[in-house]
Amino acid sequence: MNGLRATVRLQFHQGFTLDDAVPLVGYFADLGISHVYASPLLAARPGSLHGYDVIDPTRINPELGGEAALRRLVAELRRHGLGLILDIVSNHMAVGGAGNPWWLDVLEWGRRSPYATFFDIQWNSPDPLLEGQLLVPFLRSDYGEMLQNGEIPLRFDATAGSFQAGHYEHRFPISPPNYAELLGATDHPALRALAGRFAALRSDADPRAQAVALRAELAQLAQQKEVAAAIGHALERYDSRQPEGLQRLHALLERQCYRLASWRTAADDINWRRFFDINELGGLRVERPRVFEATHAKIFQLIEEGLIDGLRIDHVDGLADPHGYCRRLRRRLDRLAAGPGRPIYVEKILGQGEELHRDWQVDGTTGYEFMNQVSLLQHDPDGEAGLRALWHNLSGRPADFLEEAREARRLILASTLAGDFESVAQGLLQVARGDLMTRDITLGQIRRALRELIVHYPVYRTYLNACGRPAQDEPFFRQALDGARLALGDNDGALLGHLQRWLGGQPWRRLPRPLRKPYRHAGVRFQQVTAPAAAKAVEDTALYRSAVLLSRNDVGFDSQRFAAPPADFHALCQRRREDFPDSLLATATHDHKRGEDARARLAVLSERAGWYGERVQHWLLLATPLRRLLPDGPAPTPGDELILYQTLLGSWPPELAADDAEGLAAYAGRLRQWQEKAIREAKLRSGWSAPNAAYEEACRDFLGKLLEDEGMRDLRGEIAAAAAAIAPAGALNGLAQTLLRLTVPGVPDLYQGAEFWDFSLVDPDNRRPVDFAARRRALQQDADPAELLARWRDGRIKQWLIARALALRARHPALFAEGDYRPLEVIGQEAERLFAFARQRDARWALVLVPRLACPLLGDSDRPLVDPPRWGDTRVRLPADLPHGSLQGIFSGTAVTTSTGELSVGEALEAFPVGLFFCDRCNGESP
Structure with a gap:
């Protein structure tokens, strides 16, 4: 079986079973995939479209074909040298109904x-x-x-x-x-x-x-x-x-x-603890050995039989003790496999400055933080101020994302998570009552101080243990304390010192025995409420309320940050190589709010903020006849209307004409699903618990007429033209982020179907059936790059890039798995618009060049390729220890010389939008 090089994420359900994947294995092998990365396969609630609602962990889901189908799939994977990584749900099970x-x-x-x-x-x-x-x-x-x-x-x-x-x-x-x-x-x-x-x-x-x-x-x-x-x-x-x-x-x-x-x-x-605020998902006590064994028995059996080659742990932050759980799982996998080798990945949202704990003994995360990192690299900081002002002035909503997030946290703690919050407060009250020095502290004081502490938490959670709060987590708790202190009055603020001590500042093992249990209970409950509070407030609320630029709003993103310099991205790549070289790298997932290429296209607006501002204000005028005035305000609100325009710009299909009635109707159907979810998640004018039928109907009518009414032809045409204007630069961004994912330290993960352009919206849109037959027909490693470039809108150019890059990884796996990551200096008049680095191991080298912020270089071109003269004298300084000679272009098919110690960007990127170059000066191997 192949070593771990690249994964493809597949979403299994009754409409796409394990047997349906069997005939696709050959295609994945040809694409360069080493492991299929499967959504949960254990028996789930009947009709489940995702598998995270497990009702019986002792058997494979019969709707997917059962264990027999799993064995058939694994047999085919083995025939092609591929492995299987399985997503498992340790935190919760589906409850209610009649099946568990x-x-x-x-x-x-x-x-x-x-x-x-x-x-x-x-x-x-x-x-x-x-x-x-x-x-x-x-x-x-x-x-x-x-x-x-x-x-x-x-x-x-x-x-x-x-x-x-x-x-x-x-x-x-x-x-x-x-x-x-x-x-x-x-x-x-x-x-x-x-x-x-x-x-x-x-x-x-x-x-x-x-x-x-x-x-x-x-x-x-x-x-x-x-x-x-x-x-x-x-x-x-x-x-x-x-x-x-x-x-x-x-x-x-x-x-x-x-x-x-x-x-x-x-x-x-x-x-009882739920998964977030979902009544039908009940939390498990997997930290208890008996529960751990019962819920993992089938998984361990399949691992011992050699059917599963790695695990992905869903929502690790929901567990009482992620550290203990992951270490126990690592010991068991190593014992079952007679040694290390099977990777464990955790679904973990990392905040700004937060790093995965190395002592968990896992191989990395599922890659949400990489999505954020590459997105920051592709946003122009010069556009931030204008876009923030535009959003605030037109929508009336805050330009500061943190303000939206904190307001949303207060709402969540007072509504859907009120019971969970109260459980923590009651636990802390018992702690206070156990000490005569704090017994006069009231429940009201605890509630107020605790609420502000959670509201200002900068990460999803910290990780207490018997020794207290780890030093790695201390800065985040201190940051929350400082924020809460500013928000509270002097009387309640004085309580924060006690919270600091009760919630990990004082190690449990040093406490008198009667106090250990209430301290531990309160600490665990606290950690298990900060994570869902963050998720519900940010992912499921604030991301739908704020639209300074939607390309900076996604799961795992630090949406407060707009852009980051190349040096930051280089540093993160070097750190990943040192700490978690096998961590997954994702740019599209089953959880994303919009597809990877929709985000890449919207990022272009950071470079054209003024242009976008002028157009969107004109669209607001043209759309005046579509709006309604309801008793509770305009429909849609200015904010919801602006979010719709950005969604249209990001997701407009490249080949959809503004007068294609059939295509527009299908597109409108997808957007209606997105719109309902977006409006309800925002919780401003409607919501899941109490839908505002009048407002939602008015918004549906607005969308339908905008896309399908003859009277809105001018507005529709302008939006389509604007999407087309930024599409080439967006496609270039998409190719750049794809190549980065395939070549920087880590294991690239491909989401199902995203080898073509991915302009999907939030689920269920991003889980639509994939036309794998079309993708299989399109795959040609010997295709002519010039022809692919001429027809870039069909997405084959992206698939070809993936196949060519993964083929190089397959031929030289150690170069990408273990090779050094070396930032390269770019000089010349357009130096800021190119990102470059090298991977090196022994005598083998791979050089990667990707344009960034390239809108001015593309101009009005209708192709995602910068004309060579526009690069001017821009050059990449090559490492001194790179042997002189030539580098073979993996995409261009031509060689570029290295004898001068510098590489002309115009020459290197003459024939293809991004560059991957290889050389082996030791034995003359071809790439």
């Missing part, structure tokens, strides 16, 4: 269930109504209303011999000791006798095994018509549409191990 046997067992038996400790449940709730019960917030409206309407009917499953309440797709088991009430109310002697035996379960030390036998006996009895009729009559007594039935059913449900409630109660009253 572990969750249903917890509902049935409560704390007596062997799975009661699997889920992160707070059984000792401060709410007396929840003592010993699990809040189940799955009802579509208030409990009393649903009960009265008969929408929580009591049912009997004759096959299983079990009773349960139901609510649409949800199933709520009745605990077997309560069967005594139901069966005892019948007039059938056999059922009444069985009722007594069910009643005896209440005093049984281990009732579960006996309950299985009793239910089997009940199921057998229910085959008799008269028994089935008796049970049916008994159920009629619990018809909640009748007053007596309502009271009976309510009393029965109150005796269960759960309390049914409206979905809206979860934000405030939830007593």
Whole structure:
């Protein structure tokens, strides 16, 4: 099998199964891929389109073809020398519905269930109504209303011999000791006798095994018509549409191990940890050895059999102890594989200045930070001030992204994560009460100080352990303290010193034994709320409220920063080579807000800020007839309208004409999905919990008429022309970021289908079916680059670049996996518009040249190629130890000389937009 060189991310679901991937393996091999990187494959909720809602971790999803299909895929991968990296979900499982046997067992038996400790449940709730019960917030409206309407009917499953309440797709088991009430109310002697035996379960030390036998006996009895009729009559007594039935059913449900409630109660009253604010995803206690083993058993079996070659850990920040989890996983993988070699990647959002902890013993992240780094390189800092002013003046929203993010965090902590926040506050109150020097601190003080601390947190979370807060994390906590101190009054600000001590400033192991547990509980809960607060506030709110430039708004981005100099990118590449040389490098993912080439095109607006400002203000005038004035304000708002224009500029298909009715209708359909999500995620005029139908309808009408109404032909034509004007520079940016991903230190990751231009929008748009047949037909490593350049809009030029670069990596894997990264100095009149570096190992060299901020060099060209004379005297100074001779162009096919110690950029990039050059002066090998 090949070593790890490049991955392709595939999203599996019932419409794209494991067997569907089998015939594509040869294509991936020809493209230069070494490993398929699969979305989660364990059994998920029926119909899942992503696999992150696992309901049974003990088997491969039957909707994907099951384990047999996985083995068929792996066999084909092995035949072509490819490996398999698998995405796994350690933090949570899908709950609710009727498919998760572990969750249903917890509902049935409560704390007596062997799975009661699997889920992160707070059984000792401060709410007396929840003592010993699990809040189940799955009802579509208030409990009393649903009960009265008969929408929580009591049912009997004759096959299983079990009773349960139901609510649409949800199933709520009745605990077997309560069967005594139901069966005892019948007039059938056999059922009444069985009722007594069910009643005896209440005093049984281990009732579960006996309950299985009793239910089997009940199921057998229910085959008799008269028994089935008796049970049916008994159920009629619990018809909640009748007053007596309502009271009976309510009393029965109150005796269960759960309390049914409206979905809206979860934000405030939830007593178990969710994935972010999603009621249908319940947090797991994977830090417990028994849970770790049970949830990973199938994965470990497949690894031991040699079917899986690496793991990707979803949402590692949701875990109580990522450090301990990752180290335990590393030990197990090394033992199963009889030595190191199987990589572990973590999905981790790194903040400004934050680095992945090396002592986790993982191979790197999934590459979101690389997306941010290459984006910063491609933005012109000179455009920042004008674009910020334009956004603020036209939208009325803040130009400062941090202001939007902090406002969003306050909203999230007071709404969807209010219950999680309160859990932390209550935990800290218990800590305060445990020390006579702090027992007078009130819950209100703790809430106010804690809220501002979380609001000002500069990273997703820190990582406490028994020794306290690691030195690596201390600057981020201090930054949050400083921000909170400025926001709080003197009285509440004084509490921050206590929070600093309680939340890791004082090592737990040095505390008196009675204080260790409350300190640890509060610290873990704190860490597990800062991450979702950041994600919900930034990824799912602020990124949809702010549009200074949408190319700087994506998952893993530091959207407050607009641009960064080449020196920063060089330094990050060198650091990655030293610390995490096998880290994944991504520029498109299943989570991105817009495709990699849409971002690359929008980045051009940083170079043409004035041009963009003039046009967008003209479009606002032309669109006046499309807007509506609703009682709560204009529709769309100026901000939503500006975000729409940027989205159109970034995602307009290269070959879509402004008068193509069929093409525009299809494009409008995609945009409507995006628009609804964008409006609801912003939470300004609409939202998921309470959609504003009038506003959303007005925005849909605006979009539809803009793209399809004959009266908007002029506006539509101008937008299409503007998109076409920046498209060549955008394509050049796209080729540049692709080549960087393929050649800098790290392992390039290709998102499914993004070998052609990727102008996708946020999911579900970025998970649309991929036309792999077209991509397979297009792949020709010996294609003529001039012909590809002439027809660059079809995307084949990008695929060809990927194949050629990965072929070089395949021939010389050590050069890119282990070779030095050496920044190259660029001199001359356009030096700031070229980024250059070399990879070197022994006698082998690869030189990479990519234009940046090249809009002035392209001018009005309709191709993404800078005419050589425009580079003027721009040159790259070559390393002194690079042997004189010639460098072979991997894309141009021609050689360039190195005898002068300098490389003419005009000569090097004469025939192709970006440059990759190779030489081996030691043995004369060809590239």
